[in-house]
Each structure stands twice: as structure tokens, then as C-alpha cells.
Amino acid sequence: MRTLICIVLASTAACSASNTGDDDDIPASCGNKMPDPGEQCDDGNMNAFDGCRPDCTLVDPIHPDPMTWQFFEIAGTKCIDGTPAGFSVNYNPSSTKIMIYLEGGGACFNTYCESLFTRSANQPTTGGVFDRTNAANPLKDWTWVYVPYCSGDVYAGQADTMVGNKMRSFYGYSNMTAFLERLVPSITVDQVLLTGSSAGGFGAAVNVAQTQRAYGDVPVALIDDSGPPLSADVFPPCLQMLWSTTWGFDKTLLAECGTDCSDPTKFIGDTFDHVRKKFPNLHAGLFSSVADQTIRAFAGYGWAGGYNMCGTIPTAVTATVYQTGLTQLRDHEATVGAGFGTYYIAGSSHTILRSSAFYTTKIGTTTIPQWIDSTIAGTSANLGP
Secondary structure, eight states: OOOEEEEEEEEEEEEEEEOOSGGGGOOOTSSSSOOOOOOOOOOOSOOSSSSOOOTTOOOOOOOOOBSEEEEEEEETTTOSSSSSOOOEEEEEETTTEEEEEEEOOOOOSSTHHHBOOOOSSOOSBBBBBBOOSSSTTTTTEEEEEEEEEEEEESTTTEEEEETTTTEEEEEHHHHHHHHHHHHHHHSSSSEEEEEETHHHHHHHHHHHHHHHHHHHTTTTEEEEEOOOOOTTTOOHHHHHHHHHHTTTTTTOOOHGGGGGGGOOOOOOHHHHHEEEESSOOOOOEEETTOOHHHHHHGGGBBBBTTTTBSSSSSOOOOOHHHHHHHHHHHHHHHHOOOEEEEEEEESSSOOOOTTTTTOOOOTEEEHHHHHHHHHHTTOOOOOOO
């Protein structure tokens, strides 16, 4: 039987499939809203996230144990080495709210893949947002989902590509689709927070559109920790094109963005604008230090000898260029609409959600937990330089 994973776009439905058969396996009666012989279910729609797949097979719900971490390997997904991916759940049966956290760990796009990309553990250590004992944590009573990073493509890809003399599987985006297919019908919620740090911050911004579609009328908020969707002034066109071709963005975020992303060398800012226009009620926030050394080095692969000169030895973007990019992003998003806030701190540190500084960092009197709480509520401000 074929398992369909459907990504409903603005005007089309694009489906990826992991096949153990062919289209003939789908009963001809599938879609008539009546379970017929050979069908496990039939609700008449193409929604892969309501427990009944478009091929009229039932989704196997997960049943996590309460208040402890439990890992679920999801069939049909792929890590960079071709092994199955999965997610861990710390389930609070008393909560109607869920946080989906995407872990970071670099990226794989050149011959130094092994040093640029680090595969994450299957569950997080305690601290920061993953602290149920700290009264200041607005997420302490939520159900938590932790997505280990294993795809090397900032959760955005769908391609098999030769990189560093090895064939790599970049399926971060379609993995997320498969995760949502299992999560959404398994745990009933009335609020979702999609978040992540570094590569996971980029991944949260990339995947917020399909996450909101998967949850339907349930609001999905976004907290992007140190994965800023900056313009080509920071991430040069050659680097954006390299990522797009290596990771197969034509099948994922560029397909999602459609005509709003007409230039595949300058799509990063355009994709985020597209998401905010498509979902005008989205509550979202970005955290960054104004001179984040890690992201400046990441962007520096497009400054190897000068602007828009891609190479394997990066020249880190200057702090001035990086801070200017952050300022431009903040100012531009204010023109797109309400609901987006920023929390910019001085220095060159990287990430905050799992940091020991999560509870002590302040801008004025506002702490990171307070800013997150206001972002989810839709009242987030722009704080910092």
C-alpha cells in the first residue's frame, strides 16, 4: 500500500510518497466519504493530518507515556544517512498546549559536511524551555515534542544529493510532514508553539506554514531562536542557490512560496514574507544577538574572498553587516503586518532557548520567558538595538 504525504499548497496539492506498491493499491471508491471494502477509513478529503490518509488508510496514533521522554521512530522518513528519523514526546495529559522544538546542529552542503553538521541526541537535557520546575517558564506545563536534528538541511530539504563524495539524504521538510501526520490526530490541543534553535530556528520558520495547515484552526505561534531569515545582503545569492540546489528546495519551500519567490537566489526573505502574508494572524518572534558569530560564519560561505563568492573556507560576515541585516528585517516585517516581534541582545552569542541565560537575560524589565509569553499572545514588541 502506498503511504501518501500531502502538502497542500496555496492552489495545488503536492504529494510525496513512500511506495510499497503502486496507485492501483488505492481502492477506486476511496474519497466517496463511505468506508468500503479494502478501505480502513474514508472521510472524502485530501487532509493527511486528520487521522485518515488520502489513500483511505488509518494513521497509527502515538500513545506517549505521561511526563517522561519517549522516542518514536517514524517509518518512511530519512536522516542524512538514510536511516529513519523520529521525535521524542514528553506528554502532559493535563495540558491542551504543545511545543514542537526543532534541535539545531549545523548544515551539510560542502565537502566539510561532517564538521559542519552534528546529529542531535534523541532527547534534550533539562534546562531553559525544558524545565518543568521553574515557575517563570511559560511552557513548563505544556506537552513537549523534541525533534532531533538528523537531516543536515535545516529541516527544509527533499533530495538525494552527492556531497563530500557521499550520497546524502536531505529530507528534513518531508520528515516534518510525516511527523505532523502522526502528531496532529494523536494529541488534541488548542495552542501550538513551533520553535527551534540555530538550524532548528531556520527550520521552524520554514515549516510554520505546513504546521499551521496541519493543525487547521488551532493557532500555531513561531519562536525562531537564532535562525534569522535575512536578505541577500547577508546570505549572498550564490549561497542561497547552493542551498536550494543541494537540498531540493524546488520541491519544498520554493514550491510552497510559488510566485512570491520568483528568484531562487534571493528566496530567504521572500519565503518568510510569503508565510506572513498567507497567515496574517501568525504570532511570531525572532531572537538574535546583534553579532551572532555562528550565523555570521554560516553566511560567510558566501563571502569566501568577497561578497557573493562562494567557497569552502568562509569569511565571516562583519558585525556591522549582520546587525544592519537584522535591523532591516525588523523594519521590513513591520510593514508586512502586525504580530511579529524581535528580541535583539548585544554581543556575539548564539541561541537562548536552551542556554543558562534563558531566565536571566533582560532587555529593560522584559525577560526571555516574558517575551515568549507575549509573542504567543500576539503582543510581542521589538526589543533591543
